[in-house]
Amino acid sequence: MKLFSENIEDLRTLYVTSLKKALDMEQKITKALPTMIEKSTDPRLATAFRNHLTETQGHVAKVQTLLREATGDASTGTCKAISALITEAEDNIKDAGDTSIRDITLIASAQQVEHHEIAVYGTLRTWAELLGQDGAANTLESILEEEKKADELLTTISDSVNTTAETRSSFATRA
Numbered sequence: 001m002k003l004f005s006e007n008i009e010d011l012r013t014l015y016v017t018s019l020k021k022a023l024d025m026e027q028k029i030t031k032a033l034p035t036m037i038e039k040s041t042d043p044r045l046a047t048a049f050r051n052h053l054t055e056t057q058g059h060v061a062k063v064q065t066l067l068r069e070a071t072g073d074a075s076t077g078t079c080k081a082i083s084a085l086i087t088e089a090e091d092n093i094k095d096a097g098d099t100s101i102r103d104i105t106l107i108a109s110a111q112q113v114e115h116h117e118i119a120v121y122g123t124l125r126t127w128a129e130l131l132g133q134d135g136a137a138n139t140l141e142s143i144l145e146e147e148k149k150a151d152e153l154l155t156t157i158s159d160s161v162n163t164t165a166e167t168r169s170s171f172a173t174r175a
């Protein structure tokens with residue numbers, strides 16, 4: 001995509017606004033993950049969430065650094081999407097009657113969050129490239145890779161958690 005100088009200023013504004021929303025998103029995820037760790041029954045799931053909490057704290061720090069470099073301060077915007085995803089996750093956890101069903105819903109909710117993050121960072125990385133900010137693009141790419149790996153790990157864990165839930169439900173149906 002070729003950008004003219006007036007477009008570049010608009011893109012820069014959009015980039016900074018979106019970076020501020022990404023910071024809010026990461027901070028909200030940092031607050032939501034401890035409950036997800038606590039509600040996990042499968043030990044691999046709890047460990048995956050615990051490791052991702054550490055990574056997410058790293059994402060907060062990285063995005064704050066990018067914002068300070070771009071604007072001189074690291075104030076947040078408001079990410080409405082993450083608030084809705086977290087509220088939905090909380091509702092689903094409350095509704096889950098069985099521990100394996102709760103694990104399934106935790107994985108489903110976490111993957112929705114990861115997919116949102118993957119979209120956010122893929123976009124931000126591309127915009128940083130268009131703005132000629134290669135250092136920022138590399139940082140955003142490194143966050144993107146961690147989000148993708150977190151999502152892949154959840155898919156792997158879900159294979160066995162889903163089987164457990166399926167076995168339990170077929171026993172319940174037979175009883």
Ligand SMILES: [Fe+2]
Nearest residue numbers: 026056059117
């Ligand atoms: Fe993240």
